Amino acid sequence: RSLEGSDASVQGTNDDAQISKMSCAKAGYFKDEFIQYFVRRASRRSPLINRGYYSRHAALRQLLNRFLAAAAATASQQPQVLVLGAGFDTTWFQLHRDLGRAPYKCLEVDFKEVTQRKAATIAKEPALRNALTTTTMATTAAAPAAAADAAAGAAAAARPCPSVTPHPHPPHTFRRSPTYILSECVLVYMEPLHSAAVVSWAAHTFPNAVIAIYEQIRPDDAFGRQMVSNLEMRGCPLRGLPATPSLAAHCARLMDGGWAWADARDMDTLYRTFLESQDKARVERLEIFDELEEWHMIQEHYCIALGRNDVSGWLGSVGFD
Numbered sequence: 001r002s003l004e005g006s007d008a009s010v011q012g013t014n015d016d017a018q019i020s021k022m023s024c025a026k027a028g029y030f031k032d033e034f035i036q037y038f039v040r041r042a043s044r045r046s047p048l049i050n051r052g053y054y055s056r057h058a059a060l061r062q063l064l065n066r067f068l069a070a071a072a073a074t075a076s077q078q079p080q081v082l083v084l085g086a087g088f089d090t091t092w093f094q095l096h097r098d099l100g101r102a103p104y105k106c107l108e109v110d111f112k113e114v115t116q117r118k119a120a121t122i123a124k125e126p127a128l129r130n131a132l133t134t135t136t137m138a139t140t141a142a143a144p145a146a147a148a149d150a151a152a153g154a155a156a157a158a159r160p161c162p163s164v165t166p167h168p169h170p171p172h173t174f175r176r177s178p179t180y181i182l183s184e185c186v187l188v189y190m191e192p193l194h195s196a197a198v199v200s201w202a203a204h205t206f207p208n209a210v211i212a213i214y215e216q217i218r219p220d221d222a223f224g225r226q227m228v229s230n231l232e233m234r235g236c237p238l239r240g241l242p243a244t245p246s247l248a249a250h251c252a253r254l255m256d257g258g259w260a261w262a263d264a265r266d267m268d269t270l271y272r273t274f275l276e277s278q279d280k281a282r283v284e285r286l287e288i289f290d291e292l293e294e295w296h297m298i299q300e301h302y303c304i305a306l307g308r309n310d311v312s313g314w315l316g317s318v319g320f321d
């Protein structure tokens, strides 16, 4: 299939995100020595962008850590992580470095063009390749047999269209394992009908799961309109925002999709109330920062929406409180 113009632009948002993450890593906001392999042209971002990416990284990592701790306490099955629109996300490598072992079973879904580039980079770089075995991580471009069904199901769900027959029937053990689904700046680029289908597919496929969705909100005030038009100019309209893109609408999308519990908070709130104070104090000393008004405005226009299914009673502790 040849790429539609907008598909290519949306894939470009991955390169952009990784440049920002590398800028953060270089400035000392968080440790990521793997991202360099995925960035062709590094660029230094402003303190405002760096701090924004830091807060996104820190909040999502804290949720993932809570999930892994909860899953470890069940001790029954290896946890698994499904990353929708993963792009060149390096979380798995970072945790592998910290723990010295595979932190979880990982399945990443993205456009074929993106996963192929990622797989090629991993194959070429020993620092990445040596961390990996075929049973610990799969991309849709190179899924080993055991994960192929799930990959096909997830890939089809990530882009429902008439020519793709969804195949969402992963083996029973895969379905019941503690599962963390990460969707970081992905669903907003899809048609609302399609993003709702992904949210609902995930809810009905995984009875013991958490879904963390990081994305834009409040596109209708002055700042939000600017944010939307900047992305439109780059060929990436925010198609997938819920009808009234508020925190309540994010929760409603999750609950309507079949998740048993939902919560959503904006990043300004999460920065104040959820991130670790000590680490915040450390990063706030890294760069001169005087754009406080803009900082709060940006942070109010991003959120994390969290959905949870907890049939086995394993995951109740995975939340913002």
Ligand code: SAM
Pocket (backbone or CB within 6 Å): 010, 011, 012, 013, 014, 017, 018, 084, 085, 086, 087, 088, 089, 109, 110, 111, 114, 158, 159, 183, 184, 185, 186, 189, 190
């Ligand atoms: N999640 C990564 C991160 O935060 O570093 C990448 C985010 S990037 C902004 C969005 C990613 O979603 C891109 O890699 C893009 O190719 C992928 N994506 C968008 N729409 C998609 C779709 N319908 N199916 C699969 N992947 C998609």
